[in-house]
Amino acid sequence: MVHRMQRRMLRGAALVVAAALVLAGCGIGAGPTDVGLTDKPVTLTMSWWGADARTQKTLEAIKLFEADHPNIKVEPQYADWNGYWDRLATTTAAGDMPDVMQFDEVYLTSYANRGTLLDLQKVSSVLDTSALSPDTLDSGRVGGTLDAVPIGAAPNGVIINKTLFDQYGVALPDTATWTWEQFTQAAVQLQTASGGKVNGVSLFGNDAFPLNIWARQHGDQLYGSDGKVAISPETVASYFQRELDWIKAGASGSASEWAEGNGNTLDQADIVTGRVGMMFIPAGSLTSYQSAAPKFTYVIANWPTDPDTKPGFQYLKPSMYWAASARSEHPAEAGLLINFLTNDIRVAKLFGVDRGVPANPKFRDALSAGLDANTKMAFDFTAAMATESGPAPAPTPNGASDVQTMIGRYNQQALFGQLSPEDAGKAFVEELQRSIDAAS
Amino acid sequence: MTALGELRALSAPRGMQSAREKAARGRDNKAAAIFLAPWLIGLIGITLGPMLMSLYLAFTNYNLLQNPQFTGLENIQRMLGDERLGASLLVTAIYVLVSVPLQLAVALALAILLDRGVRGLPLYRSVFYLPSLLGASVAIAVLWRLVFGGQGLLNALLSLFGIQGPAWIAEPQTALGTLIVLHVWTFGSPMVIFLAGLRQIPRELYEAASTDGAGRWRQFRSITLPMLSPIIFFNLVLGLIGSFQTFTQAFIISNGTGGPADSTLFYSLYLYQEGFSSLRMGYASALAWLLLIIIAAFTAVNFWAAKYWVFYND
Numbered sequence: 001m002v003h004r005m006q007r008r009m010l011r012g013a014a015l016v017v018a019a020a021l022v023l024a025g026c027g028i029g030a031g032p033t034d035v036g037l038t039d040k041p042v043t044l045t046m047s048w049w050g051a052d053a054r055t056q057k058t059l060e061a062i063k064l065f066e067a068d069h070p071n072i073k074v075e076p077q078y079a080d081w082n083g084y085w086d087r088l089a090t091t092t093a094a095g096d097m098p099d100v101m102q103f104d105e106v107y108l109t110s111y112a113n114r115g116t117l118l119d120l121q122k123v124s125s126v127l128d129t130s131a132l133s134p135d136t137l138d139s140g141r142v143g144g145t146l147d148a149v150p151i152g153a154a155p156n157g158v159i160i161n162k163t164l165f166d167q168y169g170v171a172l173p174d175t176a177t178w179t180w181e182q183f184t185q186a187a188v189q190l191q192t193a194s195g196g197k198v199n200g201v202s203l204f205g206n207d208a209f210p211l212n213i214w215a216r217q218h219g220d221q222l223y224g225s226d227g228k229v230a231i232s233p234e235t236v237a238s239y240f241q242r243e244l245d246w247i248k249a250g251a252s253g254s255a256s257e258w259a260e261g262n263g264n265t266l267d268q269a270d271i272v273t274g275r276v277g278m279m280f281i282p283a284g285s286l287t288s289y290q291s292a293a294p295k296f297t298y299v300i301a302n303w304p305t306d307p308d309t310k311p312g313f314q315y316l317k318p319s320m321y322w323a324a325s326a327r328s329e330h331p332a333e334a335g336l337l338i339n340f341l342t343n344d345i346r347v348a349k350l351f352g353v354d355r356g357v358p359a360n361p362k363f364r365d366a367l368s369a370g371l372d373a374n375t376k377m378a379f380d381f382t383a384a385m386a387t388e389s390g391p392a393p394a395p396t397p398n399g400a401s402d403v404q405t406m407i408g409r410y411n412q413q414a415l416f417g418q419l420s421p422e423d424a425g426k427a428f429v430e431e432l433q434r435s436i437d438a439a440s
Numbered sequence: 441m442t443a444l445g446e447l448r449a450l451s452a453p454r455g456m457q458s459a460r461e462k463a464a465r466g467r468d469n470k471a472a473a474i475f476l477a478p479w480l481i482g483l484i485g486i487t488l489g490p491m492l493m494s495l496y497l498a499f500t501n502y503n504l505l506q507n508p509q510f511t512g513l514e515n516i517q518r519m520l521g522d523e524r525l526g527a528s529l530l531v532t533a534i535y536v537l538v539s540v541p542l543q544l545a546v547a548l549a550l551a552i553l554l555d556r557g558v559r560g561l562p563l564y565r566s567v568f569y570l571p572s573l574l575g576a577s578v579a580i581a582v583l584w585r586l587v588f589g590g591q592g593l594l595n596a597l598l599s600l601f602g603i604q605g606p607a608w609i610a611e612p613q614t615a616l617g618t619l620i621v622l623h624v625w626t627f628g629s630p631m632v633i634f635l636a637g638l639r640q641i642p643r644e645l646y647e648a649a650s651t652d653g654a655g656r657w658r659q660f661r662s663i664t665l666p667m668l669s670p671i672i673f674f675n676l677v678l679g680l681i682g683s684f685q686t687f688t689q690a691f692i693i694s695n696g697t698g699g700p701a702d703s704t705l706f707y708s709l710y711l712y713q714e715g716f717s718s719l720r721m722g723y724a725s726a727l728a729w730l731l732l733i734i735i736a737a738f739t740a741v742n743f744w745a746a747k748y749w750v751f752y753n754d
Contacts, residue, residue, distance in 0.1 A: 082696060083696070086696075086716040089505070089717075092504060116505050256611045259700035260590055262695060402717060405718075408697060412699050412700055412701040416700060
């Protein structure tokens with residue numbers, strides 16, 4: 001009898017738990033219906049990635065917002081780039097996506113197409129996007145809905161540790177007109193002059209941005225307007241080959257040196273610790289690198305070219321976006337926070353160009369007065385590149401959000417000689433296309 | 441067996457029971473159920489429920505952001521053509537087959553040394569046990585990066601002898617080795633179990649053996665090993681199961697990539713990448729079940745083989 005009772009209890013418990021699981025597991029519910037503001041206390045979660053400098057400034061901005069809206073509390077969730085997206089995927093699956101998120105172009109389509117992002121047009125009563133040009137705003141639209149508000153844009157450039165070049169008496173070529181040959185030579189000279197203590201240039205790494213610029217320098221592009229992979233395996237192979245050439249010429253450290261630092265945070269990057277003289281970066285991060293390494297003087301320069309490189313290879317990549325969760329319980333407040341981040345001049349002053357040169361012209365005006373040297377440099381560089389930019393590339397298609405880990409993986413296989421650059425390029429293109437096909 | 445027998449005797453109905461006794465038993469049962477409830481809720485909510493869910497997900501296409509779609513055996517088909525799955529199985533197999541026996545050997549050797557009656561035994565025992573407590577932690581993995589990095593402690597030491605060491609954690613040939621060393625270093629917990637086992641071996645056996653003229657090696661082979669075989673078996677099973685699931689160390693040391701060039705792509709790490717980075721949670725669930733099957737098979741073989749080498753002295 002006792003046994004039967006226990007069995008009954010067990011069965012009851014199992015049923016309750018199973019029901020709870022099924023309910024919790026049954027993914028995306030209905031979207032929010034109420035988009036009005038409330039006077040009741042509201043807690044928003046907000047997440048971003050970035051170096052320490054960015055985190056401090058963002059926390060300051062949050063304080064300003066909270067002072068303006070005493071009933072809203074903003075809970076920050078910040079992480080390094082590595083881990084940010086794993087965590088976002090997990091929290092999204094758990095129905096616990098942050099209300100407001102910093103977003104990257106690479107992931108935007110993948111999340112927007114799957115209905116996880118709030119259509120910000122629904123909160124247009126509190127979120128004013130009129131300051132942004134229609135073209136700029138369009139980069140935040142995926143299939144007719146406004147899924148994210150662009151924060152800014154920035155070209156890709158070469159950050160140069162001037163202090164190290166001066167210290168070892170290596171003359172920099174004229175970076176306004178430098179060729180790939182001069183670039184490599186400068187890197188080799190620095191590495192030689194330092195007796196190997198400093199490497200000339202960091203390898204390209206996992207980022208899709210430099211690969212895209214490389215492709216555009218060679219008349220190619222990463223994605224086509226049809227949402228498919230457009231880059232040819234040969235272009236990818238030449239990209240990996242260039243890195244191998246640098247290692248061989250003594251312009252870069254070994255593959256293992258690079259692999260060891262791969263995935264380090266910005267604050268620990270070789271360019272910050274003084275292990276390397278040059279590196280390819282999104283220009284907006286210049287100020288982050290500078291604040292991580294106050295003892296060095298950095299400058300930024302355009303990519304080197306070959307004599308036959310056609311102009312227009314540069315482009316201003318929409319560096320980041322603000323987006324909100326489609327399942328946010330407080331969409332109006334989330335919109336209000338994005339409005340503050342997009343339009344409040346105090347934010348412009350706080351953030352500078354760390355998230356790219358602002359998309360909002362009023363922010364740019366506010367910035368041009370009273371800039372510190374580095375911010376001004378990144379600002380001017382971006383303005384100069386804007387005049388040289390070619391047409392914007394096609395957005396990263398749905399299913400290609402994994403592109404950076406793929407680049408990193410095949411890059412390593414090529415660098416460690418497990419695949420020839422040709423085979424690595426071919427395998428990369430195939431895998432990326434498969435991943436896109438699987439998502440559509 | 442004896443413990444089970446006792447249990448059975450206890451639970452067998454005892455001929456006559458008074459109503460009071462019955463009521464008391466009922467109360468006891470209720471109390472037991474309440475005390476068990478936290479564990480039961482944990483088992484169902486945190487272990488069993490998610491397991492069943494993942495079994496379902498293993499047959500779906502689930503990108504974490506949308507509801508899963510049933511796709512039948514597609515994930516299993518995908519496994520057959522998955523090169524990285526093969527690579528991760530190889531990495532894991534090498535790791536398990538090298539590090540588990542090595543760790544047990546070190547643990548046993550030190551246990552025997554300590555069992556000789558070293559002064560300050562409790563201290564040594566604690567010191568040796570410490571790495572076991574820390575081994576799977578993030579902090580130790582970070583420490584490992586500092587020790588085995590290109591500019592790390594080990595290379596600083598080697599440079600004193602004029603040797604220029606490589607970046608151990610960043611060379612495809614040596615990265616897995618550093619993780620094996622890390623696993624062996626956490627020999628403390630099997631060592632403590634071995635120590636306890638050694639204490640159980642009757643001293644008379646050794647006395648009788650030495651009277652018969654058996655040397656130390658002979659005594660070790662003919663007394664210590666057979667008498668200790670149940671303990672060795674226990675440690676082996678635990679070690680195998682644990683090391684198949686290695687994740688933290690590999691994740692931290694390779695910054696989550698399984699690099700350099702997939703040389704530390706442990707099975708669990710690959711599973712994690714597929715599920716959380718590539719947003720293929722359905723496939724990752726299928727991978728998890730494959731791992732469960734592999735571990736179960738290994739353990740079953742182990743138990744079967746145990747009949748031939750494990751000696752139960754009862």
